[in-house]
Amino acid sequence: MLPEPFDLLNDSARKCMTLAKGDHVFHQGDQTRGLFFVASGAICLTRLTEAGALVTLHNAVAGSMFAEASLYSDHYHCDAIAVAPSKVIRLSKSAILLRQREDAFFSEGITRLLASQVQDYRQLLTLHAVKTANERVFQAVASGRLRGSVTQLASQIGLTKEACYRALKELTDQGLLSKTGRGEYVLRQP
Amino acid sequence: MLPEPFDLLNDSARKCMTLAKGDHVFHQGDQTRGLFFVASGAICLTRLTEAGALVTLHNAVAGSMFAEASLYSDHYHCDAIAVAPSKVIRLSKSAILLRQREDAFFSEGITRLLASQVQDYRQLLTLHAVKTANERVFQAVASGRLRGSVTQLASQIGLTKEACYRALKELTDQGLLSKTGRGEYVLRQP
DNA sequence: AATCAAATATGATTGAAATCATATGTTACC
């Protein structure tokens, strides 16, 4: 359930929390107690800047983590609020830092996880820079991003679901994509 | 010049390379020799997918790094090509992996760097999801992204420079931003 | 001082995707 290498941590390092919509996971300024995995629901991270503006930093959805950087600071620098009924797992900061010092394999696992997240986010940003909907959807499919629903793809790549459906249709008409029996889209082999 | 913790590496672990536009830093499939820092110019990372489509993974600009994840694989999984005359510094994979094993402070520095990159990319993606140009520019300024030129800001947040200039003007007219004597934009204090 | 490149700044026009609307198909659950 937890992504590597956090699956290696024993149960005492994990604290499950059930949240109603609107509940805080933590507040800006709270002492850091660990990082989090979203088991279900969604968590929104917002920060009140010095100038008084509310800035959204991240919307963490089921299956993803948040507050990794809290490992290296004493206080959370944003609010984490459930935007839907959610379950999150807190991974103890002290347990992680201890394990990281004692277990090189675990430590490398964290670095590896973060490096692959960086890669993925960069690719997503690059994808967002593609101007036309057709080309964007094509690149997204080509890089294997269409696994869940079209709606999920749409929100990932910064288009509406309608625009995605239309692009998929046009790309199929142009022969760049083809649809399998099970309704999946794949690249057309030249 | 190099970001922490790579500034700690001694000279023998750094290899400077000067590239003409179009030169390859490495090819997909090459043995990994390290990760890279872009001193000047710009490097584009592209991958040829199994299905034969060319996907851009990242555009690395001056001051940023690329191929961090190559630390954990034997072969580069993309091409890195200079899109302008560039200087890059290669940081030796073996030196990094060795140092990482022997120096906990160095190892933590890498994790810290990657964690803050993850944070930053996430925030940028969140920013890209903001629908209107005015709100997007406001959030960008509120989170301190307007340091360089407006043109740089524009490409970061996925707008044209014209749209940015217009948004800055409208936000100023609305009293949400104000312009300092030196032409800098700051949040209007309420 | 002259020249060139880039940043700043706006106006006019266009176009592509968002929005709104609607219909059917598919699961899942009481």
Next chain:
DNA sequence: GGTAACATATGATTTCAATCATATTTGATT
């Protein structure tokens, strides 16, 4: 078996940012 929720699908209309055009200002280079 009914209905509620969501995914798929596509047409009509609107809107906002992209594009194109142009001018001034600033900064660097010779």
